[in-house]
Amino acid sequence: MHLSLLLPAIGLASQVLAKSDTATLAENYLSNLVPATKDVLFNMVTGEAAGADPGVVCAVIPDPEHPEFSLFWVRDAALVYDVWLNELIALKDTSLRPLMDDVTLTLVRTQQVTSLAGDVFERGLEEAVFYLDLGYITDLFFRPGSPAADSPPFRAAILIKYAEWLTEPAQNNGSWVAHHLWPHINLDLQYISNHWNESSWDLWWPPVWGGSYWTASLQYRALRAGARLGRKIGRHANVAGYDSRASMILDYMQTFWNEEQGFMTETTVTDPTATYGRIGIGAAPITVSIYNYDQSLGCDAATFQPCSDRALSSLKVVGDHFKANFNISKDIPDGHPGFYGFFLEDQFIGGQPQFFSSFNQAEQLYDALSTWEKLGGLDVTPVSRKFFVQFDANIKPGHYTKGSSTYRHLTTAIREYADEVLVLLSKHTPEDFILTEAIDKNVGGPVGPRGMIRSLAAAMSAADTHNGMTPPSWSGPRNEGNPYSNTPDSQTVLGL
Template sequence: MESRQPTTSGPAQISTLPRGWANRLLGLFLSVSFLLAPVLYLQWPWKFAFGLKHDRLWIITDPFFTYKEWLGTSIYPTLQRIQKAALPSMRSILLTAFAFCAAVFAQNSAVDTFVTTQYPISKAGVLANIGPSGSKSSGAKAGVVIASPSTSDPDYLYTWARDSALVYKTIIDLYTRGEDTSLRATIDDYVSSQAIQQRVSNPSGSISTGGLGEPKFNIDLSAFTGGWGRPQRDGPALRATALIAYGNWLVANSNASYATSTLWPIIKLDLDYVSSTWNLTGFDLWEEVSSSSYFTSAVQHRALREGAAFAMKIGQTSVVSGYNAQADNVLCFMQSYWNPIAGYMTSNTGGGRSGKDANTALASVHTFDPAAGCDSVTFQPCSDKALSSLKVYVDSFRSIYAINSGIPSSAAVATGRYSEDVYYGGNPWYLTTTIVAEQLYDALYVWKQQGSLNVTSTSLAFFQQLVPSAAVGSYASTSATFTTLTTAVKNYADGFLAVVAKYTPSNGALAEQYTRAAGVPISARDLTWSYAASLTAFSARKGVVPDSWGAKGLIVPTTCGTGGSGGSTVQVTFNVYATTAFGENIFLTGSISALQNWSPDTALALSSANYPTWSITLSLPASTTFEYKFIRKYNSATTWESDPNRQQTTPASGTYTFNDSWR
């Protein structure tokens, strides 16, 4: 039993009503107020209710304390205009409380309506953008997701590995949950399209030399050869996760043969790429910063972890230890992104920005494991680190968008990618605003399932933003504090969907962005990712969650490894055409231990048996991207060839030859 007392700074109790009578009156009034809320919302003179000289209602008898906290949780900005002061009469108390109940009811009702009306629009929007028969995807091959039908300002009529995987993970979940059994054909189309796309040589390389990191293709599955931020290493991991979800369902439904013969070759190529390249830099999900990125690391860890489990399930045991070893290394590396002083997960290791980015909320949601509880190691949505990071991220937009002006710190606001954004003027995005709501719905699901909620020193600021009296502690679901906190979080989450609803046009079309000044849709129209993000948020609001992927109980290794391919090697021959003076020799060194880690002193000597072509054959880690250079040694002098460093990726198996010329 909790004992909650008003703070000493509040006014003295002034109610002369007997305590029991007051409680009965309040209970009756609250019950009736919810029944009358629609009438009040439409008919009551709001200015009369709020036109008091006081700024916040102070409930003046002990039994009302919890409701004082509740009233302190803003639903609309007008409710924040009620200050600590004793109101002149019970009539005023009732008027204000009636108004609050009406506001709560109105927001919840409005979000309910939005979800109901927008869901079929968003689902249709996703399917319209998938070839070959989608109404807005003309020219796209079967199973190919177009990012948007927009062909100018901007031109998004391409297919991205990342967007496609996230969209199809949504579709696969709808199918495997039994919500739409008609989706099987388009899922199989996606499988076929990705088997083709993986083998398309592109500016990032071939299937065995880094091409899996290519982010963007033409919608006929030919290579996009224009300039771009490449490679992007999240796509293979996300694709593996989507196909593993499908594979697990197939195995559970007596179709392991398709999972093994058709899905596994695609999945294995992606997992081998992830296993060997997770420790290399690449462009982030916004395609702007080349560095290590938290979102990429998080989805890579998930893919390797569930990939090992799936491999074991279908009897592909030879790769399990290697994938698990690299998953441990990635998990260890993920901890380095945390900024303990500022209380948020830094999005990128480079780029020169603050690192407060939707990147991390997206990572938390797309690696959500409902069986993992509030684990901070894997940055689960209800973990103290994820909640603290979410607060910092959301707060970074409160003062920079005009449409957020006047909204109090306890209320939802429009959010974008990151506060320093300038793309199309740096606006809020539909999918980034939606993802905040989804993280909070995921958190609510876990708290209710586990029957408790923990407030730590790390997450305290998040909770106090919503309930100022929140304190560090563990609260069982039977406690009043649990109810107070979860109610506040639910209302806060609904607030973000209310923001999306407010700036969604009447036809439900979701663009990429909405303007920071007026909330008008801008940039690419009918963005597939925007539609998919709304679907997953709506599901989370209903308590529908994804399957577990193995995040529960993971322990960070005491020593972080630097990567590799789990032990498998391939034979690689290096040939370089180089003329030399008598007594001068050619050597090789590079970025991995097999190439002596850039050491000129221990560089590997090449043979001149086929002069002027110098050669050496080495065993190198399979599916590994590395850099290297040739050097000349003559007497005591060492000469490096000119920049830039050469880069290659070893194949997953077999042998390979690199042919170069000295430069």
């Protein structure tokens, strides 16, 4: 009798201990990974340390054996810049201010380079890659997928985010933003507004020419955030049409949703029989979810917020496909994380799992947990149930308030799952904690050039959100009456 009463308690204690062990292992990993990552970013790949101009971040630790990587990619650098801005603004690390001034000049300079993509009057704003002195590249081998339509919105979003901070009363730089920085921001915004519905190269290798969910999402954010900034600094005439154009892009973004299977499709090129064709399953929408995270939008599905039912469903569906795709994760059971790659058909350096996208899945869940705490509860819908059922086989659609036993069970299990991602990646991280691009899909272990900055940026961003960092808001208020609308005079989802 006494033994039978004791056994459940022992079982419960062992479960708590196991969860505590996972959290401890994750924290221990980050305690070694973060200092090593910062050392690479500040002392090996940025500016003079990399033999580059100030504010320029080399895509890897410069390596003569990898000249195709030892370049300045707007996309990869912007991922790093976004991390630095979050740490400057949300974590108040003002030591980053001089560096962000250099970054601003770097991004402005890239607008003026006449390259193979063209000049500022053609597609020059879409040039994706430069030498480390920001000179243009003529060797086509070094610029696959360029010009890239995500360059203008990514550049604009970084400049807007910094400009918003500069206009705060404590910084008192609104006049400088309005007269000196805004013209460069608006140059990209005008381009986006005029060219958003044109086909372009997709972001991954090998490039696909078509419509891209990633690019559309960045374009939406840039126009929405740009319109808000323009009104703030009195440039109303410049931004008069940006909100309506952003709403058109938001409508377009919904067409990528695969209702039948429950995932967000990466690209409009979904014929796998075509050259470089794809079925549309890939990690880019997960990156969209965390990059466009804005806690004031709650669990909005239209903008694919991390805790939205669409984003959670997509995380599960895409994750299961990647599990089946990589030999090292085929035996990982349901309810435990596997590795993410770029997309299922990827063959770049052998089509390996990526540190970048694998860290992204953990960050999405940390963001979701933070938002649920702010909202005071979470919703399970018929769309997202496939995600939640991993943690509670009997879960039913409904609202579960903070403090309820179901809420506590689900959020504890999801936090454990996110921490498991970090523990999984720790087993394949180099001994010096300097991340490479990829992980060997058959035997595990690091693959590719050292110090790949998109891996480093993803690690830093996941670490910051693991520790509770919430990025600043970028969106205008949402109109709850129209899920695909976002107008300046509507009501916010959360009173943050």
